[in-house]
Amino acid sequence: MRTRKEPAKTYRSEVAAAVHEMVEGFHSAGLADKQTMREFDAACLSPAPAMTPEEIRAIRERERVSQPVFARYLNVSKNLVSDWERGVKRPGGPALRLLAIVRRNGLRAIA
Incomplete structure (x- = not known):
């Protein structure tokens, strides 16, 4: 088990x-x-730290996945990932916490 x-x-x-x-x-x-x-x-518990668009893009690129694949892992739309990376929108709440986990442990932590 x-x-x-x-x-x-x-x-x-x-x-x-x-x-x-x-x-x-x-x-x-x-x-x-x-x-x-x-x-x-x-x-x-401390809140999840805010992330810049550059940090979000760097996490995704480090994991070597496209925006649509990254979006599937985070259970958000590919357009939302694009908006985060361009600074149009900012992740918050559960999405920000997931991004912090992925930054620390990689996508394998949420797969």
């Missing part, structure tokens, strides 16, 4: 990492509910 490796979490500080890990333990033991975990995620 194949298990999926969770992406590494990036914390605001070492203290935030320690507190978050402790609350995750509480959650696993049934001592903290999902709402509490969501609040600690928001407080402790």
